Amino acid sequence: MRTGHEQRQLLEQISLEDSYILYGNMYLRTDRSVVVTDSVQGELRAIGSYLKGMPFHAFSLHVVAGEGNYEMEPMLSYMKEVLDGSLPDGQKGVIALAEPSTNRVQIPNILATRTMHLMKLIDPERLLPVGQSRILELSEAQIVEKMAAELGMISFRAEEIAEMPHIALFSEGGEPMAVAGFHVYDEAYVEIGNIGTSVHHRQKGLGTQISSDISRIGLEKSANVYLVVFADNPMAIHVYEKLGFVTVSSYAFIEFLL
Secondary structure (H helix, E strand, C coil), X not given: CCCHHHHHHHHHHCCCCCCHHHHHHHHCCXXXXXXXXXXXXXXXXXXXXXXXXXXXXXXXXXXXXXXXXEECHHHHHHHHHHHCCCCCCCCEEEEEEEHHHCCCEECCCEEXXXXXXXXXXXXXXXXXXXXXXXXXXXXXXXXXXHHHHHHCCCCCCCHHHHHCCCEEEECCXXXXXXXXXXXXXXXXXXXXXXXXXXXXXXXXCHHHHHHHHHHHHHHHHCCCEEEEEECCCHHHHHHHHHCCEEEEEEEEEEEEEC
């Protein structure tokens, strides 16, 4: 297992866009991440992490360039020992890894696989003019929590509302219509997320507007604005492309049984 300082040193082995989730765990989430390495005769073969505090068992993996297949089972077994009972057999887990690596990595008991795209804001000039959204107060956190539950945001963490700016668009009657926030909010880069439009206010352009508004807030923090979207959500991808985002890499989101 690697300490926070050791995790930062390992960052030299990977890049932000090639191993986005793992990079974020090692760079920003050292207090919540269990990071392990797999080496043979001093040669690094793979880096893996388990992220605590997620609504599912969240793993990420980076396989160092090379030849041959990589068996994930020994690393998973070691993580089970390190986490001491937190990963009981039979529960579902999710592993994220760069899509080009999927043909090399052997993962046990796969249930389903989806593709995620990492998109970066390349052309901020395409963002919309500032809309009517406003930053939420901490006392209004339940607005985002309710929307997240309504829409099934799989990566939502209530703590993020307190840790990072979140915004909402309201109707004339004061009803929240759309929300947006961040998963990462750092000078090096930001990741917009927790974006959603109420089922009662669809097809009004609100998702485009609030995505634009949160991207502008992100640009005030960092020049590097990212988001992650599933490939099977073409409507969302179209919105982000319209706002100046482009896909810079793709990842496999693999659900399996521990």
